[in-house]
Amino acid sequence: MGVLDFRGCAQFPWRVDRVDRGLHRRHEEFLEGGERNVRGLVAASWGRSIAAGLDSGTAAPFAFRADELSAYRAEHPLAAVFPMLYDVLGRAAEDSDSVMAIGDSDGRLLWVCGRRDVLRAADGIHFSEGAWWAERQVGTNALGTSLEVAGPVQIRSAEHFTLLVQPWSCAAAPIYDPETQRVLGVVDVTGGADASSPQSLALVRAAARMAEAELGRLTILRRITGDSGHRVHISALGRPDAEVRVDDRDLRLSRRHSDILVLLAEHPEGLSAEELSDALYGEADHRSSLRGEVTRLRALLGADIVESRPYRLRRDIAADWLETANDLDSHLLSSALRRYVGPLLPQSDAPGVVAARNRLENRIRAAVLQTQDVDLVVAWTRSYAGVNDLAAWEHQLTLLSPTSPLWPAAQSEVRRLRKDYGLNAAGTEG
Known part of the structure; x- marks a missing residue:
């Protein structure tokens, strides 16, 4: 999957006093019955916002104290896929005028990631961890409205119900529990003009689907563990x-x-x-x-x-990384794969951390390439860490029967990766 890149866009006008006055007029026209000039999804959302008693000056309230939020999100099901979502979208947000947010099923923000200066700007509209961005709390916005309509949503600047948020654009998609199909939460990207592009909505939707796939993988690999007793x-x-x-x-x-x-x-x-x-x-x-x-x-x-x-x-x-290494020592590859939700501190450049990160990833990959358990190899190649691992896909082909329903997809991935890496079909450099 590609990365979301806003680096080519102009500096975003964060201050609300720089909002074009046409946005104010548009909002006022809608309140006076000008719905015909607004997208249907947005018009319906604005109607719900008015029915909820909100006005153009409404600001998002905060739903948690700091100590409450920390405990709540540590136990939330999306904590297991936050590292993956950060890797897929959060890193791109740190390099652009945008933030990535993950909310729960009620629209309360659990994690907000981005550059410090952009996070400070987002704090100015209360788009920060612990804030409540349900549609009924703050009006039309991608995160809250996507939960309301149970589908991906993109909201462009002036389509926001409250004036304070109108300098921003956003795209969001709900994340479903792969077993129960209930909504677990939502992933959102909020930023400048490029956040209103079709590509940003596609990337957010893809990230939500990847999170669901990872949750399904973790369910398959999960085993019952007791309290470690560690302090x-x-x-x-x-x-x-x-x-x-x-x-x-x-x-x-x-x-x-x-x-x-x-x-x-x-x-x-x-x-x-x-x-x-x-x-x-x-x-x-x-x-x-x-x-x-x-x-x-x-x-x-x-x-x-x-x-x-x-x-x-x-x-x-x-x-968690030491527990993963202990699983490998004990030849418990299935447990190691369940624990390994991403590289060790992926943004760190400390030499000792980089060495530990590479050592663990190399050990996991070596174990995957040695195992004869096709289900574990499939789990690795379906994870974001192994999706582009050509050797693992080729190993998967050697373990699968040509009659397996997984065979065509594995063969297609091998061909794709060989082409990407400049290798011919016979396995030599082209």
């Missing part, structure tokens, strides 16, 4: 930054603190200041900066969690 649990696979549960607290770390925590978890024996600095920054000596970062991390997690001289995690911990 600290780190989630860092497929995420731009780590999320940590310490006792009954859920914390979302900064990028640098995420790097430090991953490196310390990778080295339970501990690291000297010089070793940790090298793994974090490379060859340049940043030990003075490192000391400040570790001090702040200790204050955040608790003084008894991060120990100094050497730097190490004092308490017993669990971490």
